[in-house]
Amino acid sequence: MPAFWLLKSEPDVFSYADLMRVGREPWNGVRNYQARNFLRQMEEGDLCLFYHSNARPPGLAGVAQVVRVAYPDDLQFDPASEYYDPRSDPENPRWSMVDVAPVLALPRLLPLDELRELPEWHDSPLTRKGTRLSVFPVTPEQWRAALAAVGVELPPLGKFPPA
DNA sequence: GCCAACGTTGGC
């Protein structure tokens, strides 16, 4: 069942423009079990809202697509990486990543403030106080409301061209 | 298995 998701990224580290530039990116470095479990549920073709966190202002910058389902995050085995996890067993890797590709940049950044005003977004890990989850599902209603707010015409799910 | 200490996230 295709689904919608939200991915947080700090634009100073990796922005939506960076994703467009590289064309495809392994979504590595997720080190939270709940977020990891969501990554593992993603299917090829699933669509993701790309959120800029720790930005001024924070908000939605674009749409990305899952182009490879979850596989082991190689950084967990790299002692030089800040994401190295010495306790991860190579026989049963603890952390996963997916590959994502750009689909479209929003015509304008949709700021968090504006997102909060959408009734569909009143109940979401994004708007709930104190939640820091960096990967989580988005309902079809949230998806539609967010894109409508920036005037993006919504093709039927799964009809986005492969990036 | 509890829970205090610590580190991180992320808006402001």
Next chain:
DNA sequence: GCCAACGTTGGC
């Protein structure tokens, strides 16, 4: 830069 909220760690 501040700090509230939360997840993780590790002593016991």
